[in-house]
Amino acid sequence: xxxxxxxxxxxxxxxxxxxxxxxxxxxxxxxxxxxxxxxxxxxxxxxxxxxxxxxxxxxxxxxxxxxxxxxxxxxxxxxxxxxxxxxxxxxxxxxxxxxxxxxxxxxxxxxxxxxxxxxxxxxxxxxxxxxxxxxxxxxxxxxxxxxxxxxxxxxxxxxxxxxxxxxxxxxxxxxxxxxxxxxxxxxxxxxxxxxxxxxxxxxxxxxxxxxxxxxxxxxxxxxxxxxxxxxxxxxxxxxxxxxxxxxxxxxxxxxxxxxxxxxxxxxxxxxxxxxxxxxxxxxxxxxxxxxxxxxxxxxxxxxxxxxxxxxxxxxxxxxxxxxxxxxxxxxxxxxxxxxxxxxxxxxxxxxxxxxxxxxxxxxxxxxxxxxxxxxxxxxxxxxxxxxxxxxxxxxxxxxxxxxxxxxxxxxxxxxxxxxxxxxxxxxxxxxxxxxxxxxxxxxxxxxxxxxxxxxxxxxxxxxxxxxxxxxxxxxxxxxxxxxxxxxxxxxxxxxxxxxxxxxxxxxx
Amino acid sequence: xxxxxxxxxxxxxxxxxxxxxxxxxxxxxxxxxxxxxxxxxxxxxxxxxxxxxxxxxxxxxxxxxxxxxxxxxxxxxxxxxxxxxxxxxxxxxxxxxxxxxxxxxxxxxxxxxxxxxxxxxxxxxxxxxxxxxxxxxxxxxxxxxxxxxxxxxxxxxxxxxxxxxxxxxxxxxxxxxxxxxxxxxxxxxxxxxxxxxxxxxxxxxxxxxxxxxxxxxxxxxxxxxxxxxxxxxxxxxxxxxxxxxxxxxxxxxxxxxxxxxxxxxxxxxxxxxxxxxxxxxxxxxxxxxxxxxxxxxxxxxxxxxxxxxxxxxxxxxxxxxxxxxxxxxxxxxxxx
Numbered sequence: 001x002x003x004x005x006x007x008x009x010x011x012x013x014x015x016x017x018x019x020x021x022x023x024x025x026x027x028x029x030x031x032x033x034x035x036x037x038x039x040x041x042x043x044x045x046x047x048x049x050x051x052x053x054x055x056x057x058x059x060x061x062x063x064x065x066x067x068x069x070x071x072x073x074x075x076x077x078x079x080x081x082x083x084x085x086x087x088x089x090x091x092x093x094x095x096x097x098x099x100x101x102x103x104x105x106x107x108x109x110x111x112x113x114x115x116x117x118x119x120x121x122x123x124x125x126x127x128x129x130x131x132x133x134x135x136x137x138x139x140x141x142x143x144x145x146x147x148x149x150x151x152x153x154x155x156x157x158x159x160x161x162x163x164x165x166x167x168x169x170x171x172x173x174x175x176x177x178x179x180x181x182x183x184x185x186x187x188x189x190x191x192x193x194x195x196x197x198x199x200x201x202x203x204x205x206x207x208x209x210x211x212x213x214x215x216x217x218x219x220x221x222x223x224x225x226x227x228x229x230x231x232x233x234x235x236x237x238x239x240x241x242x243x244x245x246x247x248x249x250x251x252x253x254x255x256x257x258x259x260x261x262x263x264x265x266x267x268x269x270x271x272x273x274x275x276x277x278x279x280x281x282x283x284x285x286x287x288x289x290x291x292x293x294x295x296x297x298x299x300x301x302x303x304x305x306x307x308x309x310x311x312x313x314x315x316x317x318x319x320x321x322x323x324x325x326x327x328x329x330x331x332x333x334x335x336x337x338x339x340x341x342x343x344x345x346x347x348x349x350x351x352x353x354x355x356x357x358x359x360x361x362x363x364x365x366x367x368x369x370x371x372x373x374x375x376x377x378x379x380x381x382x383x384x385x386x387x388x389x390x391x392x393x394x395x396x397x398x399x400x401x402x403x404x405x406x407x408x409x410x411x412x413x414x415x416x417x418x419x420x421x422x423x424x425x426x427x428x429x430x431x432x433x434x435x436x437x438x439x440x441x442x443x444x445x446x447x448x449x450x451x452x453x454x455x456x457x458x459x460x461x462x463x464x465x466x467x468x469x470x471x472x473x474x475x476x477x478x479x480x481x482x483x484x485x486x487x488x489x490x491x492x493x494x495x496x497x498x499x500x501x502x503x504x505x506x507x508x
Numbered sequence: 509x510x511x512x513x514x515x516x517x518x519x520x521x522x523x524x525x526x527x528x529x530x531x532x533x534x535x536x537x538x539x540x541x542x543x544x545x546x547x548x549x550x551x552x553x554x555x556x557x558x559x560x561x562x563x564x565x566x567x568x569x570x571x572x573x574x575x576x577x578x579x580x581x582x583x584x585x586x587x588x589x590x591x592x593x594x595x596x597x598x599x600x601x602x603x604x605x606x607x608x609x610x611x612x613x614x615x616x617x618x619x620x621x622x623x624x625x626x627x628x629x630x631x632x633x634x635x636x637x638x639x640x641x642x643x644x645x646x647x648x649x650x651x652x653x654x655x656x657x658x659x660x661x662x663x664x665x666x667x668x669x670x671x672x673x674x675x676x677x678x679x680x681x682x683x684x685x686x687x688x689x690x691x692x693x694x695x696x697x698x699x700x701x702x703x704x705x706x707x708x709x710x711x712x713x714x715x716x717x718x719x720x721x722x723x724x725x726x727x728x729x730x731x732x733x734x735x736x737x738x739x740x741x742x743x744x745x746x747x748x749x750x751x752x753x754x755x756x757x758x759x760x761x762x763x764x765x766x767x768x769x770x771x772x773x774x775x776x777x778x779x780x781x782x783x784x785x786x787x788x789x790x791x792x793x794x795x796x797x798x799x800x801x802x803x804x805x806x807x808x809x810x811x812x813x814x815x816x817x818x819x820x821x822x823x824x825x826x827x828x829x830x831x832x833x834x835x836x837x838x839x840x841x842x843x844x
Binding site: 336356360374 | 699702704705707708711714715716717718720722726779780
């Protein structure tokens with residue numbers, strides 16, 4: 001396979017955004033007739049690389065060669081015309097139009113401006129036949145399942161004479177049989193010589209369909225591997241950025257003293273709690289003074305699980321018990337009334353209100369719980385805000401500054417302060433340390449440990465395994481939207497052990 | 509120069525410029541005289557004419573702050589005025605103060621119900637605000653016609669006339685009513701937590717939900733408040749002309765009200781709002797109307813003249829535009 005010249009070759013690609021180097025000297029090769037997986041954690045640079053390739057972004061260095069000739073695309077349209085087609089995660093089609101219209105929209109066969117409908121339908125049928133699909137091409141797209149819609153998007157992409165087909169998270173909204181159908185189509189295209197770039201965070205799927213893979217981490221190229229040569233375990237280690245020895249080294253470091261724990265009373269218990277498409281039904285207990293860590297890759301259902309404990313999404317199976325009493329969480333407000341707080345992973349869209357001040361953002365949840373008729377006296381507000389601005393070291397320490405002017409880390413601290421002043425019994429914190437600097441990260445970890453020492457139960461979600469290991473008393477491991485194992489974080493549990501479970505198959 | 513940075517600086521400056529321009533056309537423009545213990549003069553007149561727009565504007569401000577819009581205010585004005593005039597016309601003695609007060613109360617109560625209707629459509633059923641209130645905007649004129657039986661109802665009630673055309677403590681009653689409602693709105697939003705919660709919902713509905721704010725109840729409240737304001741404005745309008753005209757009352761006032769809100773610095777996308785800004789905007793629009801008359805713009809072109817002034821106003825208020833014209837980097841725009 002290695003003997004054929006690559007259809008696409010990117011060398012030394014560099015892309016800098018203000019304040020951050022998104023891609024640093026990245027090489028990427030795509031061979032004709034292969035499925036190539038682009039792997040990496042969130043923020044590793046996968047989507048930036050794809051956007052550079054498809055002309056959404058320009059480059060700050062490096063060269064792209066397509067079929068041997070150097071190219072530089074100024075827009076996605078140019079990339080498409082050169083034979084690079086992209087199917088995005090969200091299906092970008094018009095569900096109210098017919099299948100044929102969707103395939104040919106903007107490129108309809110015409111005579112004197114009039115569309116030749118019969119030819120359009122005939123060509124749509126032919127095209128779908130290449131994917132082994134038989135559809136009524138006059139029916140509205142909305143009558144077909146998401147998987148079929150995805151295939152129609154692919155049909156549209158390959159009709160533009162694609163040499164390279166980019167599939168960005170195509171399986172995230174598909175069920176198992178739909179995935180199998182999609183993979184069959186991918187193999188068919190591969191056999192026809194199309195080079196497919198595949199991005200997915202489902203490791204099992206990558207191993208099922210990909211021939212080779214390229215791993216990125218923090219905007220750097222980690223390596224290019226044949227799928228058969230790289231065991232799943234080692235792939236995870238390379239994505240997370242700890243080789244196995246380093247992980248074992250980390251284990252020998254002393255852990256938080258809070259780990260020897262006398263279990264407090266049971267606060268929350270999930271009984272068969274689950275949500276279709278989010279997280280399979282699971283059981284879990286959280287006690288006072290306990291930090292429960294959720295570990296798993298992005299998309300493994302961590303966030304979905306956390307949201308069910310707060311009523312941010314409604315569970316469609318099972319129920320929650322708070323203090324031993326069953327509780328239906330219709331809205332976050334119900335959860336708050338029972339002393340539960342939730343800091344979302346999307347701090348910009350679901351956390352802070354950007355145009356409100358630091359002070360207003362901090363008192364928001366407490367004020368909402370009190371209702372509008374009982375405003376918190378300004379003096380009390382200032383006391384609370386001052387206390388937490390100091391305690392969490394929020395910078396700049398100006399309570400009247402709009403939150404949007406603060407850095408991500410400080411916004412995160414504002415969000416934490418919002419929940420801390422409500423004195424929750426169970427605090428759910430989703431990815432509090434993502435994208436923030438080391439100092440703020442350490443402070444947030446310290447706060448979590450202190451909260452637990454003070455008797456608060458904490459449900460802690462993080463993509464960083466060391467963080468989960470360091471803080472948690474109990475670790476819930478998730479894979480493919482399923483709770484696969486619960487581990488007491490005793491001394492014999494290490495990153496290696498957790499990673500085995502995350503990678504799957506090799507547990508024990 | 510810090511006052512230049514104040515967000516109401518530019519609308520205030522334009523208001524002053526408009527007022528000043530009048531002096532060239534009518535020399536007595538700024539003079540205020542006292543007749544029979546009442547203040548008279550163009551400025552007082554502008555305030556008096558602004559009263560309905562101020563009322564409708566402050567209601568609109570709160571609705572827009574939640575990310576909504578209320579197109580039905582003009583129809584609510586017509587309905588409220590029509591009901592009051594109908595009830596007054598049925599009185600044995602149209603000069604009975606109690607009877608007039610009850611008629612006004614009935615008009616306001618009906619407005620409240622209409623506000624609940626709007627709020628329920630938006631918050632409970634989830635219809636987009638522009639569509640939900642469009643229903644009442646169109647249907648409301650029909651309801652008003654139904655109340656007046658398709659006629660223009662004339663009343664001859666001295667107590668009713670006081671609301672729109674009377675004076676007390678030297679000032680027009682309508683101005684005092686508007687001032688009173690502004691005061692109530694300010695107290696409701698800034699002395700309680702209502703303003704903060706409204707701004708949070710308008711600023712980020714998702715974040716607000718996750719902070720435990722019950723947006724539904726808040727949304728219904730602002731539509732009810734808007735309808736009550738419009739209902740009172742309708743009473744002032746119909747009292748001023750001593751009749752209920754279902755077609756003319758509050759015709760196109762929703763557009764002026766939205767404009768007043770925008771001039772006052774509240775963004776149509778919701779979030780931070782300014783009641784003072786809206787009052788300023790309403791007075792500015794009324795001043796513009798008076799100015800078009802006083803500088804002798806032909807009737808056929810008044811709308812065009814207004815449009816041009818509004819465009820200039822919006823451009824001047826835009827930090828990005830000022831920066832472009834002045835050819836220097838915009839510090840205001842960079843931080844926004």
